[in-house]
Amino acid sequence: MDNVKQEQNSSDGMDKQYSDSGTTSPSLRMIGVGKSFPGVRALNNVDFNLHCGEIHALMGENGAGKSTLIKVLTGVYPMDEGKVYIDGKQTFIRSPLDAQKYGISTVYQELNLCPNLTVAENLFLGREPLKRGLIDWKCMNQEADKLLKELNISAESTAQLDSYSIAIQQMIAIARAVNTECKYLILDEPTSSLDADEVEGLFKLMRQLRKNQVGIIFITHFIEQVYEICDRITVLRNGELVEECEIENLPRFELVKKMMGKEIEVLSDLNVHIDESIYESEVPVLEARDLSSGGSKVAPFNLRIYKGEVIGFSGLLGSGRSELVRTIYGADKAIEGQQYIKGKNVIIKNTLDAMKHGMAYLPEDRKAEGILADLSVRENIIIALQAKQGLFKRLSRKEMEEYADEYIKLLNIKTASQETPIKSLSGGNQQKVILARWLLTNPEFMILDEPTRGIDVGTKTEIQKLILKLADEGKSVAFISSELDEMLRTCSRIVVMRDRQKVGELTDSDLNQDTIMRTIAGGEQ
Amino acid sequence: MSDLKVKNKLGESTFVSIAKSLTSNRLTFSVIILLIVVIQNIITTPGFFNITIANGLISGYIPNILDEASELVIVTLGMTLVTAASGGQDISAGAIMAVAASFCGLMLNGTEYRTDVFHSPYIVAIIVGLLGGALCGAFNGFLVSKLKMPPMLTSLILFTAGRSIAKQITHGQTIYIMNPVYKWLGVQIPGVPIRTTIIVSTLTVIIITLLTRLTSVGLYIQSVGINDASSRLVGLNSSVIKLLTFVLYGVLAGLAGLVGSSSIGSVNSGELGLGIEMDAILAVALGGNNLGGGKFSIAGSIIGAYTIQAITTTLYAMNVRADQLNVFKALIIIVIIVANSDVFKAKIKRFTQTIFSKNVSVGG
Numbered sequence: 001m002d003n004v005k006q007e008q009n010s011s012d013g014m015d016k017q018y019s020d021s022g023t024t025s026p027s028l029r030m031i032g033v034g035k036s037f038p039g040v041r042a043l044n045n046v047d048f049n050l051h052c053g054e055i056h057a058l059m060g061e062n063g064a065g066k067s068t069l070i071k072v073l074t075g076v077y078p079m080d081e082g083k084v085y086i087d088g089k090q091t092f093i094r095s096p097l098d099a100q101k102y103g104i105s106t107v108y109q110e111l112n113l114c115p116n117l118t119v120a121e122n123l124f125l126g127r128e129p130l131k132r133g134l135i136d137w138k139c140m141n142q143e144a145d146k147l148l149k150e151l152n153i154s155a156e157s158t159a160q161l162d163s164y165s166i167a168i169q170q171m172i173a174i175a176r177a178v179n180t181e182c183k184y185l186i187l188d189e190p191t192s193s194l195d196a197d198e199v200e201g202l203f204k205l206m207r208q209l210r211k212n213q214v215g216i217i218f219i220t221h222f223i224e225q226v227y228e229i230c231d232r233i234t235v236l237r238n239g240e241l242v243e244e245c246e247i248e249n250l251p252r253f254e255l256v257k258k259m260m261g262k263e264i265e266v267l268s269d270l271n272v273h274i275d276e277s278i279y280e281s282e283v284p285v286l287e288a289r290d291l292s293s294g295g296s297k298v299a300p301f302n303l304r305i306y307k308g309e310v311i312g313f314s315g316l317l318g319s320g321r322s323e324l325v326r327t328i329y330g331a332d333k334a335i336e337g338q339q340y341i342k343g344k345n346v347i348i349k350n351t352l353d354a355m356k357h358g359m360a361y362l363p364e365d366r367k368a369e370g371i372l373a374d375l376s377v378r379e380n381i382i383i384a385l386q387a388k389q390g391l392f393k394r395l396s397r398k399e400m401e402e403y404a405d406e407y408i409k410l411l412n413i414k415t416a417s418q419e420t421p422i423k424s425l426s427g428g429n430q431q432k433v434i435l436a437r438w439l440l441t442n443p444e445f446m447i448l449d450e451p452t453r454g455i456d457v458g459t460k461t462e463i464q465k466l467i468l469k470l471a472d473e474g475k476s477v478a479f480i481s482s483e484l485d486e487m488l489r490t491c492s493r494i495v496v497m498r499d500r501q502k503v504g505e506l507t508d509s510d511l512n513q514d515t516i517m518r519t520i521a522g523g524e525q
Numbered sequence: 526m527s528d529l530k531v532k533n534k535l536g537e538s539t540f541v542s543i544a545k546s547l548t549s550n551r552l553t554f555s556v557i558i559l560l561i562v563v564i565q566n567i568i569t570t571p572g573f574f575n576i577t578i579a580n581g582l583i584s585g586y587i588p589n590i591l592d593e594a595s596e597l598v599i600v601t602l603g604m605t606l607v608t609a610a611s612g613g614q615d616i617s618a619g620a621i622m623a624v625a626a627s628f629c630g631l632m633l634n635g636t637e638y639r640t641d642v643f644h645s646p647y648i649v650a651i652i653v654g655l656l657g658g659a660l661c662g663a664f665n666g667f668l669v670s671k672l673k674m675p676p677m678l679t680s681l682i683l684f685t686a687g688r689s690i691a692k693q694i695t696h697g698q699t700i701y702i703m704n705p706v707y708k709w710l711g712v713q714i715p716g717v718p719i720r721t722t723i724i725v726s727t728l729t730v731i732i733i734t735l736l737t738r739l740t741s742v743g744l745y746i747q748s749v750g751i752n753d754a755s756s757r758l759v760g761l762n763s764s765v766i767k768l769l770t771f772v773l774y775g776v777l778a779g780l781a782g783l784v785g786s787s788s789i790g791s792v793n794s795g796e797l798g799l800g801i802e803m804d805a806i807l808a809v810a811l812g813g814n815n816l817g818g819g820k821f822s823i824a825g826s827i828i829g830a831y832t833i834q835a836i837t838t839t840l841y842a843m844n845v846r847a848d849q850l851n852v853f854k855a856l857i858i859i860v861i862i863v864a865n866s867d868v869f870k871a872k873i874k875r876f877t878q879t880i881f882s883k884n885v886s887v888g889g
Contacts, residue, residue, distance in 0.1 A: 331757070331758055350757075350760075350762070351757060351758055351759070351760050352760035352761075352762070354760075355759075355760045361758060363755075363758055368752075368754060368755075369752075369754045369755050369758055370758075371752070371755065372747075372748050372751045372752050372755050372756070373751060373752065374747075374751050374820050375747060375748065375751060375820075379744060379747075379748075383744065383748055383759050383761075384759040384760060386741050386744060387741075387745070387759050387760040387761045388760055389741075390741075391740050391741050391742060391745070392740055392741075394740050394741045437759070
């Protein structure tokens, strides 16, 4: 794992223009990478450079192309365009096995270790030291102990893997990756389920590896962590490279701006009228006091939501904005805190309780948690109302058809008929069906988590209008969107989340892109 | 030129729509198989449609099939619901039948292994038997819905232990219930010309159909089976719904057990309903239901069950030995699996398309 040879090789045959930073030219470089999927341009002319002995943050919001880039690099997807150079030599990575051959290892969020084998067995799985055709257990355990000690991982080589915490298991996965002559290590959101101490332990290991001249790609949503440990950063947005630089040259605010898109539109059609008096006079429709669903999901928060307001929840992906609303709705179990509906203390044990208290929740992931793919549009529309009414008060066929008809017309849902399975509708129309499902239950407080993601522009505008109309009718709406201008157009108040915590509430003059992004970025202003 | 195009378009739409509705309709496959069996019978068995009255009972080829299929039909109903809700299959039906029948036998016979006096009222014994079935179903359902274990693995417990438990209930013996009233459920109620098994299975089908149609049970089960997470977010308690289907399955298997033991007048926990769960799974698949859960068709499953029985009866009539029967069933399974595979479906699609394009070129 010494760097001398690499440095010698890296300069020949390469144009100097690509070595845009640092004194040494990068050891791994991807140039002009393009990748398309049917209907989507996932990566467009992206350059990526990784030096040995650096920790390189790869940042971007959902759909930015991070995972596609990693999958291209590790040979999971073939690339459509572009070249990969390792140590200055053009390299073709056609399969994950190829990637491993070139010293590229990945540790995914879901660990692919064997929990019921020992630590040593996991470390040496598939390349156990042999002695006369049999596994040399003694040698294997010794080697494992040596490796663990070298990397300061506090684990016994002979203990069963699942007797350790996820954090230690993750480190063992990293140790395994490093042990296979790895020069480049990709860590895909390794910290998402770790607590603060465990993250510190992981960082120690990462620093150690950096010292050993391993080039680490660190994918995370936690801004703090990026600034704590990374040397350089690459930011992607919508499949394009937007920034590659030293971390100290990119202030937090700039980073957030680059991730979220910096085109600040003129918000001429901002027609939010806020009646300030409601905040003092009225009892909130919903109030949360110190509500929390556990440290790794969302830290305790206080929140008041009033009648007829649209409240926005902003923050980067993984900031806890979805977890917060899920806790309110009872989709994630609240482990502490109180909830009040119109001033009355209520206990929401499950989603049905929330629905009975007048809540509705449109989930972020339409496919996994929203639609009932094989059921018809009609059934998808009436299911929530039917669930609320219970088993024996079945809606008659006629009622169902009338409701479905009403909402198909109201929301302008384009479907061949009520009986068409929802899965054959377009994304935008599927989303409208889910909206219809919740409108039918006549909720007082609607939670819309990314209702406009991945749907066409026309439908987007329709949904924004609908949100404002609902507020006009006296309903309260919680609105989450990755697009700031969309939120600014509709929300009268925006709650900002960062790293699983509620960090601010913005109103009035603070409701502008600049302030929101500064709050999201946190740290030095 | 434009005229021709319009014609082609029309031709395509009618052709494709017929082909589509035939291939997409889940009943098509089972109906076709049933038709094949019936036609085969009409050719080989002259008296296939004959119905006579013997000993005060309507009898003949078809009533015979309906009678013999009744246990399978009842179990298949339960299997359909369990499959739809949990996306897996419960293989303990035969064992549950034995347990339920043993409970019933215990109530009727007490400690005696052969008697013609009921020790408790028949209706009470029936209820206790069904409760025994419900208990078994609840056990499976608890493991599946609360502990999130796969149904087939879960039901392996009772599949293995059920018959031994049943044997313990009857003190390790086959018990004989000589009171003629006992045969009311499985043979005939005096004065009624139709076999009770046919009445019971028909009534059960009607009750389950009404349950899924008049209440929201059917919708809830499909919803949970299609997408557990979505169902939870719209306020459905998916584990309760799954549990319910397993309890129902237990009760239905219990009923099948009571019918089965009544028809032979004894409780033999080693033999009762042996292998019925596999036929039930086959019936569910034959009925065009997705074994991975979700949408279900009770009509399809029932047709599937009768088809299997018709095949069995037909093969027996053709002097196929019992030990050869399974080979034929295996052949049917192969056909179902292949016909439902994605590769085969894609091939068929391409095939119909090429046929269609040939038609057009000929027509043009």
